[in-house]
Amino acid sequence: MKDSIAPPSPADVSSSGPIAPPPTGGLNLNPALTHLPVYQPGRPIEEVARESGLPAADIIKLASNENPLGPAPKALVAMRAALAQLHLYPDGNAYYLKQHLAAKLGVAPTNLILGNGSNEVLEYVGHALIAPGTEVVVSQYCFAVYPIVTHLCGGQLVVVPAKGYGHDLEVMDRAISSRTRVVFVANPNNPTGTLAPSDAVLELIDRVPPHVLLVLDEAYIEFLERPQDLLPLIRSGQRPNLLLTRTFSKIYGLAGLRLGYGIGCPPLIAALEKIRQPFNINALAQVAALAALDDVEHLDRTRANNTAGLRFFEAACRELGLEFVPSAANFILVRVREGQRIFLELQRLGVIVRPMNGYQLPEWIRITIGTPQENERCRRGLEQVLRQ
Numbered sequence: 001m002k003d004s005i006a007p008p009s010p011a012d013v014s015s016s017g018p019i020a021p022p023p024t025g026g027l028n029l030n031p032a033l034t035h036l037p038v039y040q041p042g043r044p045i046e047e048v049a050r051e052s053g054l055p056a057a058d059i060i061k062l063a064s065n066e067n068p069l070g071p072a073p074k075a076l077v078a079m080r081a082a083l084a085q086l087h088l089y090p091d092g093n094a095y096y097l098k099q100h101l102a103a104k105l106g107v108a109p110t111n112l113i114l115g116n117g118s119n120e121v122l123e124y125v126g127h128a129l130i131a132p133g134t135e136v137v138v139s140q141y142c143f144a145v146y147p148i149v150t151h152l153c154g155g156q157l158v159v160v161p162a163k164g165y166g167h168d169l170e171v172m173d174r175a176i177s178s179r180t181r182v183v184f185v186a187n188p189n190n191p192t193g194t195l196a197p198s199d200a201v202l203e204l205i206d207r208v209p210p211h212v213l214l215v216l217d218e219a220y221i222e223f224l225e226r227p228q229d230l231l232p233l234i235r236s237g238q239r240p241n242l243l244l245t246r247t248f249s250k251i252y253g254l255a256g257l258r259l260g261y262g263i264g265c266p267p268l269i270a271a272l273e274k275i276r277q278p279f280n281i282n283a284l285a286q287v288a289a290l291a292a293l294d295d296v297e298h299l300d301r302t303r304a305n306n307t308a309g310l311r312f313f314e315a316a317c318r319e320l321g322l323e324f325v326p327s328a329a330n331f332i333l334v335r336v337r338e339g340q341r342i343f344l345e346l347q348r349l350g351v352i353v354r355p356m357n358g359y360q361l362p363e364w365i366r367i368t369i370g371t372p373q374e375n376e377r378c379r380r381g382l383e384q385v386l387r388q
């Protein structure tokens with residue numbers, strides 16, 4: 001079922017791009033660029049402040065699944081201590097961070113590749129495996145970066161219809177052909193917050209043929225109370241076609257530093273290492289992540305705040321008569337009927353959420369769980385703009 005549900009256009013894109021592409025003279029640009037839209041991130045506070053005239057301090061951002069409690073405090077201390085050495089290039093191999101991360105995960109450093117955000121690791125996967133004539137299997141409502149990477153590399157996207165807003169892993173398995181090179185699965189998924197049943201995940205891992213890399217994107221795994229542990233499959237070395245990806249952008253509160261990683265078998269990691277730029281992980285990110293890994297208190301506080309915030313928004317949605325998708329992550333997808341209008345009106349009130357038209361979910365918005373005060377402000381805003 002090629003592009004049966006969603007058109008091949010990457011999700012999370014604005015329909016209001018430039019009217020005509022600028023003339024490129026005689027350049028023979030990558031033909032994939034002609035129709036490739038630009039990724040539309042959650043709107044930065046400063047940008048909304050410039051546009052709306054509201055003071056930045058009065059604006060809250062619940063649009064990019066960042067940690068509302070801020071960076072891990074231990075990371076801040078470590079970064080301050082590292083400032084005086086910023087004239088030096090970072091350690092290109094991030095030795096200490098890799099050692100510590102490997103010890104935490106119970107894997108070897110050779111099982112790890114670091115990226116400038118886990119998005120960069122997804123891009124390595126594209127360079128390593130996706131080319132014209134190959135196929136990539138994703139689910140409807142998948143993370144926006146998968147289609148972008150696929151199209152950029154000239155691959156053909158195969159979109160499997162979602163089941164109850166979640167991934168239908170069985171049908172995704174059946175969508176694999178001899179041309180398939182990669183299957184991307186985010187678990188929990190963004191933007192829906194859905195969690196795939198663990199037996200279905202294991203079954204998919206067992207069934208994926210050797211010529212296909214299964215990328216399991218675990219950006220939100222730390223928010224789960226009892227996460228499915230797939231690391232034994234990496235340690236055993238029995239799954240050379242499995243790559244787990246994780247990030248310091250979400251629960252660790254370090255999105256601004258750009259650091260994510262992949263966990264896989266050494267031969268796969270060694271291949272991806274050839275694609276990685278030599279100094280892709282900056283020096284502050286390295287020391288900050290190293291310290292954040294041990295900031296258990298910050299992680300626990302974040303998890304507790306998130307669980308309470310999810311319950312708050314579920315109750316608020318019921319009260320306001322709004323459908324929502326039960327979420328396992330740090331955001332919630334809410335059906336407000338006119339997503340773009342509600343997004344704009346909330347923004348006018350200084351509350352930035354994420355419109356979902358780019359994900360073919362125009363009736364929905366995605367709200368990141370904030371602090372209790374931010375959540376309440378968002379709820380009040382919603383109540384107000386729904387009445388209009």
Ligand SMILES: *Cc1c(COP(=O)(O)O)cnc(C)c1O
Nearest residue numbers: 117118119143190219247249260
């Ligand atoms: C936020 C997110 C990421 C993390 O991206 P970074 O580049 O590490 O900031 C990866 N995958 C999904 C599904 C996400 O939602």
